[in-house]
Amino acid sequence: SMAVATTPAPATRLAVIGGGNMSEAIVGGLLGCGYPLDQCIVSEPTRARGEFLQNKYPGIQVLSGPNANHAAIQGCNASPKTAPTSEGSLFISPTAAAIGSRPADVVILAVKPQVLRPVLADLGPLLRTHKPLVISIAAGVETEAIARFMTGEDPSIASSELPPIIRVMPNTPSLVLEGAAGLYATPDASACQRQLAESIMSAVSKEVSWVEEEQLIDTVTGISGSGPAYFFLMMEAMEEAGVALGMDRETARRLTIQTCLGAAKMAQSSPDDLRTLRVKVTSPQGTTDAAIKTFEAGGFRDLVKKSVTAADHRSKSLAAELGRPLATSPAATSDPNIVGAKEFSNKL
Amino acid sequence: MTNHPRIAFIGGGNMAEAIIGGLLSCGYPISRCVISEPVQARCDFLHAKYPGLCILSGSDANRLAVNGSISSADESSDASAAATVSLQVNATNAQELSSLAAADVIILAVKPQVLRSVVVDLAPALLALQPLVISIAAGIETSAIARFMAEGGQDSQSSTLPPVIRVMPNTPALVLEGAAGMYATADATAEHRQLAESLMAAVSKKVCWVESEGLIDTVTGISGSGPAYFFLMMEAMEEAGVALGMDRETAKALTIQTCLGAAKMAQSSEDDLKTLRVKVTSPQGTTDAAIKTFEAGGFRDLVQKGVAAADARSRTLAKELGGSKL
Numbered sequence: 001s002m003a004v005a006t007t008p009a010p011a012t013r014l015a016v017i018g019g020g021n022m023s024e025a026i027v028g029g030l031l032g033c034g035y036p037l038d039q040c041i042v043s044e045p046t047r048a049r050g051e052f053l054q055n056k057y058p059g060i061q062v063l064s065g066p067n068a069n070h071a072a073i074q075g076c077n078a079s080p081k082t083a084p085t086s087e088g089s090l091f092i093s094p095t096a097a098a099i100g101s102r103p104a105d106v107v108i109l110a111v112k113p114q115v116l117r118p119v120l121a122d123l124g125p126l127l128r129t130h131k132p133l134v135i136s137i138a139a140g141v142e143t144e145a146i147a148r149f150m151t152g153e154d155p156s157i158a159s160s161e162l163p164p165i166i167r168v169m170p171n172t173p174s175l176v177l178e179g180a181a182g183l184y185a186t187p188d189a190s191a192c193q194r195q196l197a198e199s200i201m202s203a204v205s206k207e208v209s210w211v212e213e214e215q216l217i218d219t220v221t222g223i224s225g226s227g228p229a230y231f232f233l234m235m236e237a238m239e240e241a242g243v244a245l246g247m248d249r250e251t252a253r254r255l256t257i258q259t260c261l262g263a264a265k266m267a268q269s270s271p272d273d274l275r276t277l278r279v280k281v282t283s284p285q286g287t288t289d290a291a292i293k294t295f296e297a298g299g300f301r302d303l304v305k306k307s308v309t310a311a312d313h314r315s316k317s318l319a320a321e322l323g324r325p326l327a328t329s330p331a332a333t334s335d336p337n338i339v340g341a342k343e344f345s346n347k348l
Numbered sequence: 349m350t351n352h353p354r355i356a357f358i359g360g361g362n363m364a365e366a367i368i369g370g371l372l373s374c375g376y377p378i379s380r381c382v383i384s385e386p387v388q389a390r391c392d393f394l395h396a397k398y399p400g401l402c403i404l405s406g407s408d409a410n411r412l413a414v415n416g417s418i419s420s421a422d423e424s425s426d427a428s429a430a431a432t433v434s435l436q437v438n439a440t441n442a443q444e445l446s447s448l449a450a451a452d453v454i455i456l457a458v459k460p461q462v463l464r465s466v467v468v469d470l471a472p473a474l475l476a477l478q479p480l481v482i483s484i485a486a487g488i489e490t491s492a493i494a495r496f497m498a499e500g501g502q503d504s505q506s507s508t509l510p511p512v513i514r515v516m517p518n519t520p521a522l523v524l525e526g527a528a529g530m531y532a533t534a535d536a537t538a539e540h541r542q543l544a545e546s547l548m549a550a551v552s553k554k555v556c557w558v559e560s561e562g563l564i565d566t567v568t569g570i571s572g573s574g575p576a577y578f579f580l581m582m583e584a585m586e587e588a589g590v591a592l593g594m595d596r597e598t599a600k601a602l603t604i605q606t607c608l609g610a611a612k613m614a615q616s617s618e619d620d621l622k623t624l625r626v627k628v629t630s631p632q633g634t635t636d637a638a639i640k641t642f643e644a645g646g647f648r649d650l651v652q653k654g655v656a657a658a659d660a661r662s663r664t665l666a667k668e669l670g671g672s673k674l
Contacts, residue, residue, distance in 0.1 A: 001601075002601075139633070139634065140634075171606065171609065172609075172613065172628050173606070173608075173609025173610060173612060173613050174609075175613065176609070176612050176613055176616050178605070178608060178609040178612045178613070179605075179609060180601075180602045180605035180606050180609060182598075182602065205605075206605050206608070206609075207601050207602060207604075207605035209598045209601060209602055211594070211598070213593070215593070216592075216593060216594055218592075219589055219592040219593065219594045219599075220594075220602060221634050222588065222589070222592065222634065222638065223585055223588070223589050223594075223599060223602050223603055223606065224602040224603070224605065224606040225634065225635075226628075226633075226634045226635035226638050227585065227602075227603065227606035227607075227610070228606055228609060228610040228613065228624075228628060229610075229625045229628050229629055229635045229638070229639055230581070230585070230610075230638060230639075230642065231578075231581070231606065231607055231610035231611070232610060232614065232621050232622075232624045232625035232628075233621075233625055233639060233642055233647065233648070234577070234578070234581060234647075234651060235610075235611075235614060235621050236620075236621035236622055236625065236648075237647065237648040237651035237652055238570055238574065238577070238651060238652075238655055239621060240648070240652060241569065241570070241651065241652040241655035241656060242566055242569070242570050242655070244652065244656075245563075245565075245566040245569065245655070245656065245659050246560075246562070246563060246566065247558070247563055247566045247567075247570075251529075251556045251558070252566075252570060253620075253621070254527075254554045254556060255527045255529065255554060255556055255567060255570050255571040255574075256570055256571070256574070257554075257611055257614045257615050258520075258525070258526075258527035258552075258553050258554035258571065258611075258615075259518060259520070259527050259570065259571040259574035259575055259578065260574075260578055260607060260610065260611040260614070261520075261525060261553070261608065261611035261612065261615065262518065262519075262520025262521075262523070262525035262526060262527060262553075262575060263520060263574070263575040263577075263578035263579060263582075263607065264578070264582075264604055264605075264607040264608035264611060265520060265523045265525045265608065266519065266520050266522065266523050266525070266575065267579065267582060267604045267607070268604050268605075268608065269523050273583075273600075274579050274580075274582050274583035274586060274600070275579075275583050277575075277579045278576045278579035278580055278583065281519050281573075281575060281576050281579075282576055286486070286573075286661070286665075287486065287487075287568050287569065287572065287573045287658040287659075287661040287662045287665070288572075288573035288576045288658065289661075290657040290658050290660070290661035291569065291573050291576070291577060291654040291655065291657050291658040291661075292576055292577075292580060292654070293657070294650070294653050294654040294657040295577070295580060295650065295651075295654045298646070298650040298653065298654075299645070299650075300580065300581075300584065300650055300654075301580070301583075301584040301587070303641070303642065303645040303646075303647055303650070304581060304584035304585060304588065304642075305584055305585075305587060305588040305591065306641050306645065307638040307639070307641040307642045307645075307647075308584075308585055308588035308589070308592075308638065309588060309591075309592065310637040310638050310640070310641040311634040311635065311637050311638040312592050312634075313637070314633070314634040314636075314637035314638075315634045318633075318634065
């Protein structure tokens, strides 16, 4: 559905685990919607990156160093220390304001998919204690795997002890607040929590769609997750075509990109389906007809469908790899896609 | 624009409507615009949508739109011809019709196939008035338009032809998101170019000049026909989603917003398109899988072939519609 950017409920305390591009986009988008700054804590392991975020968003709290993830979720009453300690500073925030003692209502997992397992193993007990809404934007990690990771792969922990999980497949245009996102919620997520996740993603997305089966998140990946690159490729080819025909590159580029934008705007504002839109602008024997006939003769449609399907299938493969239960055999632990907890903590 | 030239639209089709709509939404005075449109139903539609707009129809409508008030109409028409002239005039502007000024700008918005006869008919008025002539007709070269004017203006006192600016707009002008390429003949002044650019900017977000007319065919291949390429791309992506089990509405909405988001990123980024793509394509990831499939299937070459086909067709049409060519 079309995203309506509304401020999440004012008292919602937010923890963002991982301070990469998408986290930055979401924080920026939320602040732009009037989200109260002091309700947001970001935990980012790389000190330089943490400082960058703190400088860009002075009102939020940015944490780095040991236990930063825990502190972001738990909250604490301590005042920040700006002087480095022997362990490295915990707090980056230059303000004297206390972080606040309330645990997070919402935890956004924005770390690389490969480290999600050890991150969640580490945070599992805390998440099971506080049971915030867990929103994962990590590609290729299924909710079942996320839940399992939170138990540290301990089968004796009941799923009823685990917080609800909402899995999101956003896309890069979120960085310019023009994202498209697909969401899937585990059955234990309440309507209120679904609305909350939708509001958060609406801060950076113009289109937010729910899927009722998790496998469709792979399809979202194939369409909107990876899709921007398909259009970059299309536009690159059109620009090259213009240059090959004698046009200067800048003109070819500007006309191409605006054409892409204009087509999308027409499609969004028209009740016509995409086929009708195309037919309406394709006079028989005209220039558009010549181009479209060339595309059809070259199997354009099938190639596009094949590529979307390839991304969907790769998403499923990745999910199988990343979500694989940890075995004790050496072969499994040498898989480069799986970062062991020990290896992870050594990186801190 | 502080000075509002009087504009005559010859032909009231979609593009003319888009330009008028865009101008009006920019605050252009409606009294400075006149449309001449032969189809009654279309006139009724335009009248309903733009109540204050002067809309002319009938056999003398084009000339009236160009010349202004009836008293300056072609003096050689005989009495019986004058009696059979039937003009439909927008009722609210009937009183202003008599004070209608001559046009400063003519926008030729008729179908390419009828442009010749329209211009031949208007030639005496055009030569007498020397307005700026802007053509948005696909496939008609400025030299052809000049030839048509010379053909129709053989009996005129003036032999100087008005300057012609040729524009290749595109359909997203209808939602004020057009892309347009423009070419001006050598006799167009900087003021003429500025005027034409301002008019097209009312409906286009990007307006580019080309310095050789052959590149208008390339503009046609990229932005003129280009929206259809993206409609086809989006249609295929939507179908792919449906084939994989997604409901159509979701597949369509996500696809279209992805197209829009990609364009917005490209417009606001300093990176070129290749770099933008590489930055979002992690090795061995889902995007990589899709892009490898595109490349293995010859996607780039196919796109370039399609653009070239539209460009070539545009050149062929120009030869067909332009009549004799040296």
